[in-house]
Amino acid sequence: MRSVALSPEARTRALADLASGELDVLVVGGGVVGAGSALDAATRGLRVGLVEARDFAAGTSSRSSxxxxxxxxYLEMLDFRLVAEALQERGLLIQTLAxxxxxxxxxxxxxxxxGWERLYAxxxxxxxxxxxxxSGRSRGVPHHRHLTRRGARRVVPSLRKDAxxxxxxxYDAQVDDARHTMMVARTAAAYGAHVATRARVVGLMKESGRVVGAEVQDLETGERIEVRAKQVINATGVWTDDTQSLADTRGQFHVRASKGIHLVIPRDRLQSKTGMILRTEKSVLFVIPWGRHWIVGYKF
Ligand SMILES: Cc1cc2nc3c(=O)[nH]c(=O)nc-3n(C[C@H](O)[C@H](O)[C@H](O)COP(=O)(O)OP(=O)(O)OC[C@H]3O[C@@H](n4cnc5c(N)ncnc54)[C@H](O)[C@@H]3O)c2cc1C
Known part of the structure; x- marks a missing residue:
């Protein structure tokens, strides 16, 4: 691993490298999935390219909760394996990775x-x-605790007494999602991945029915380059179907967009020392501290 800057010079070099010689893996999309795929592939010693049409995390990866x-x-859905795996990753991120x-x-x-609700929840x-x-490691967050009504209102004075x-x-954990994605992309570059932003895939090259690379447009100069790769990974999130259509085939997977709403309100509008999770008719509502604001988030 070497130290790298995601500078304009590094971008120019990366585009030149992408155009010269076949890659093992070309990743399309610089959200957290694309950046993570590039890092995974680069740390396996593969020759990797990562192209992002706008900027790292310009899509959903900077707009999460x-x-x-x-x-x-997910515990209510009895998906214990998923929850255990996610909690293991949470511990790793808090204590080791980031x-x-x-x-x-x-x-x-x-x-x-x-009565029953305290027992159940x-x-x-x-x-x-x-x-x-x-996982055998420390959780990285403190243990939960039970609060009386008075105790809860000491922590969240804005809660109405009759509520x-x-x-x-x-405890859960919070991340600066855009910075995290950018750091993952930079770490991929540090392991040798050729990483370029403002580089949009505008066509997919095919030979004998197989995708063998992509046509990439440098949005700074308008120039187009051909990038050949043994494997092309489509990590374009909600744009997956558009990218897939460049290959003139129906993809094996279809991405269904999940809708969410975030209200961002000034911190002084709500007196609370903690975040909150509230049950709604169909889902949950999060009230999450975010710098000088609260993010009030609802996912459909
Ligand atoms: C409302 C909401 C709240 C969420 N909250 C959380 C949360 O709290 N915690 C959590 O873990 N997850 C959360 N998620 C899920 C998480 O945000 C997503 O799973 C994740 O960001 C998806 O990342 P991605 O890389 O697949 O997509 P994206 O981040 O959208 O990345 C796709 C990238 O592809 C690029 N692209 C598109 N077309 C091209 C092209 N032709 N050429 C080059 N690049 C292209 C785009 O510019 C974009 O940057 C939330 C999701 C939503 C919708």
Whole structure:
């Protein structure tokens, strides 16, 4: 691994390298999936290219709810394996991979019903904490705790007295998603990947029915180059079908966009020392601290 800057000079060099000789892997799309794929391939010693039409994380990867979570609500769907794996990755990110970008955040879950809800939700967060230990490493976040109504209102003074009977407080983690994606792309470059932004795939080259590379347009100069690769990875997120259509074939996978809404409100509009997770009719609503603001997020 060498130290690299994602500078204009490095970009020019990367485009020249992309045009010369066949790559093992060309990754299209510089979101977290593309950057992660490029890093994975580069650390296996493969010759890798990564092209992004706009900037790193310009798509969904800078517009997420910025949570690194095991997915408390997936426990209700009994998907324990998924939650355990996600919690293991959360611990790795907090403690080893990106402690400068990922940090623990407490969330309060208000309880509205006496008795059964504390038992049910309390068992859920206890299991959540336990699954975080399955990898044999430390979870990287504190243990959950039970709060009385008064205790919860001390933590979240904005909660109306009649809105809850008590609460649970548990921990998840938060990431600066755009910086994280950029760091992953830069680490891929440090392992030798040829990385270029403002480089859009405008065509896919095919031989005997197989995709063997891509035509890439440098959006700074308008020039087009041909990049040959043994494998082309389509990591263009919600644009997957558009990219796939460049090959004039129907893809094996179709991406269905998932809709989410984020309201960003000034921090002083809500008195709380923690984030909050609230149950809605069909999903959950997150209230997440984000610098001088709260992100209020709902996912359909
Ligand atoms: C509302 C919402 C909230 C979310 N919250 C969370 C969360 O809290 N935690 C979490 O872990 N996940 C969350 N997610 C999911 C997560 O954000 C996505 O799974 C992830 O960002 C998808 O990354 P991606 O790389 O597949 O796509 P993207 O980040 O969209 O990247 C695709 C890239 O491809 C590029 N591209 C497109 N066409 C071309 C082309 N022809 N040539 C070159 N490049 C091209 C685009 O410019 C874009 O940068 C959330 C998702 C939504 C919608």
């Amino acid at each position: 910025k949570l690194i979570h095991g997915g408390l609500r 402690p400068h970008l990922v940090r623990p955040v407490p969330f309060v879950y208000p309880l509205k019903h006496r 309390g068992a859920g967060v206890a299991l959540y904490d336990t699954l975080g230990l399955l 809850l009977v008590g609460a649970l407080e548990y």
